[in-house]
Amino acid sequence: MATEIRMPQFGVSMETGTVAQWLKAEGDTVKAGDVLVILEAMKMENEIVAPQDGTVASVNVNKGDTVNSGDVLVSMN
Numbered sequence: 001m002a003t004e005i006r007m008p009q010f011g012v013s014m015e016t017g018t019v020a021q022w023l024k025a026e027g028d029t030v031k032a033g034d035v036l037v038i039l040e041a042m043k044m045e046n047e048i049v050a051p052q053d054g055t056v057a058s059v060n061v062n063k064g065d066t067v068n069s070g071d072v073l074v075s076m077n
Contacts (some may be wrong), residue, residue, distance in 0.1 A: 002057050002075040005048060009069040010041050017041035019065045019073075028056045036074055039067070048073060 007017060017039040024036045030050040039046045054076040061067055 002077055003052065003054070004072045005036065005051065005074045005076065007039070007067045007069050007071045007073055008046075008048075010044075010046055015069045016066055017046070019061050019063050019067060020045060022059065022063060024050075024056050024074075026056050026059055030054060030056060030076070050076065052076070 009015060019037060020040045021038045023038070024030055024034065030036065030053065032050055032052050034050045035047045036050055036056070037048045039048060057075045057077045059074050060072050067073065
């Protein structure tokens with residue numbers, strides 16, 4: 001079953017961010033703790049990491065996209 005990695009809410013008022021850089025692509029094998037994507041929010045870069053070992057099944061947003069808290073960024077198997 002796929003695991004969805006969602007955009008977290010980094011602070012009380014921070015509800016959106018921008019995809020700054022993808023470090024992994026569909027089909028890549030990752031280990032727990034590997035950085036998947038870097039998001040910019042409130043003039044800070046935030047790393048989103050893999051919660052478990054697996055394979056990137058789908059990347060749901062592109063570099064430069066604005067995402068909201070709760071949006072699915074990537075799915076892993």
